[in-house]
Amino acid sequence: MERFQTIQALGSGSFGTVRLVKDVATDKLLAMKVLNRRDASKYVEAEIVNHSLLRHPHIVHFREVFLTDEHLCIVMEYANGGSLFNMVRTQRRLKESMARWFFQQLILAVDYCHKRGVANRDIKLENLLLHLEEGLPHPLLKMCDFGYSKADFRSAAKSQVGTLSYMAPEVMKSCGAYYDAKVADVWSCGVVLYVMLYGIYPFDNQGEDAGLSEANKVRKMLERMEGEAYVLNPAVQVSEECIDMLRGLLKPNPEQRFNIDRIMEHPWFNKKLPPQAREMNVYYLNLPVPPEYQRPEQIKSLLEEARGGR
Numbered sequence: 001m002e003r004f005q006t007i008q009a010l011g012s013g014s015f016g017t018v019r020l021v022k023d024v025a026t027d028k029l030l031a032m033k034v035l036n037r038r039d040a041s042k043y044v045e046a047e048i049v050n051h052s053l054l055r056h057p058h059i060v061h062f063r064e065v066f067l068t069d070e071h072l073c074i075v076m077e078y079a080n081g082g083s084l085f086n087m088v089r090t091q092r093r094l095k096e097s098m099a100r101w102f103f104q105q106l107i108l109a110v111d112y113c114h115k116r117g118v119a120n121r122d123i124k125l126e127n128l129l130l131h132l133e134e135g136l137p138h139p140l141l142k143m144c145d146f147g148y149s150k151a152d153f154r155s156a157a158k159s160q161v162g163t164l165s166y167m168a169p170e171v172m173k174s175c176g177a178y179y180d181a182k183v184a185d186v187w188s189c190g191v192v193l194y195v196m197l198y199g200i201y202p203f204d205n206q207g208e209d210a211g212l213s214e215a216n217k218v219r220k221m222l223e224r225m226e227g228e229a230y231v232l233n234p235a236v237q238v239s240e241e242c243i244d245m246l247r248g249l250l251k252p253n254p255e256q257r258f259n260i261d262r263i264m265e266h267p268w269f270n271k272k273l274p275p276q277a278r279e280m281n282v283y284y285l286n287l288p289v290p291p292e293y294q295r296p297e298q299i300k301s302l303l304e305e306a307r308g309g310r
């Protein structure tokens with residue numbers, strides 16, 4: 001008998017589809033990403049291995065990867081509330097208190113990833129899923145998609161990856177020069193916060209830039225980033241403390257940008273922060289890996305097999 005029963009399709013990405021499945025043994029609902037075996041590239045391998053290193057309440061939990069005759073299946077936690085992107089699109093923008101609720105969870109997840117040695121490099125609203133849980137006033141945030149992630153980034157990154165609207169200026173300009181992937185992640189968190197509050201992108205002015213070539217669009221965006229020329233619409237009620245946070249995150253010079261410690265010390269971040277949030281991160285960092293979990297070496301050899309070494 002099959003171990004997983006498909007309930008419905010959840011969506012599709014550049015590599016394959018994601019399904020809602022039921023674990024037949026436990027009745028638990030899970031998400032399963034199904035790729036063709038031939039798409040088991042080194043990038044996909046990095047995505048899965050990096051994801052498998054992370055266990056945190058605000059990161060979609062990686063369960064296992066397995067092969068069928070034709071497919072590579074990645075089983076993970078199912079987030080039942082859609083994405084933050086959909087929520088912001090439906091509501092146009094979020095109230096400051098709601099934006100802070102999600103931002104706190106995002107920063108806890110990013111802090112944990114960085115301490116584990118993983119930079120996501122594609123933090124955006126579409127990759128932040130939501131999970132509704134009984135008894136909680138708002139959905140929980142769950143980071144997903146480690147397709148561009150980089151582990152062991154002590155030697156900084158240099159490839160230009162990510163999504164343009166969320167990309168830090170030093171990444172956009174890098175052209176093979178090194179940048180610190182952790183600091184670039186903080187910029188993307190700043191863009192996420194801005195979009196939640198104002199319902200538009202801070203630097204990607206789609207109206208004004210329509211019709212421009214890609215190169216000119218990037219040039220325009222860079223000019224706005226470097227001039228810190230994002231609009232703080234006065235019709236939207238946002239506190240001074242929150243704006244101070246935004247300004248610290250969207251500093252074009254990576255050396256002047258807030259780092260995670262500075263964010264976590266900020267009074268706006270600490271307002272209504274759930275008790276023991278920081279201790280929780282220490283707890284998850286020290287959690288031993290259960291013996292039944294797939295290790296990076298096992299995952300790598302499975303992917304090797306998928307690539308043809310059957």
Ligand SMILES: Nc1ncnc2c1ncn2[C@@H]1O[C@H](COP(=O)(O)OP(=O)(O)OP(=O)(O)O)[C@@H](O)[C@H]1O
Nearest residue numbers: 010011012013014015018031060076077078079145
């Ligand atoms: N764990 C999950 N729980 C619930 N929905 C999920 C889960 N993982 C992915 N999805 C949904 O499935 C869809 C496809 O996800 P997938 O990660 O394959 O592609 P993508 O991120 O949209 O695109 P790409 O892979 O090109 O970046 C998305 O709409 C996503 O919200």
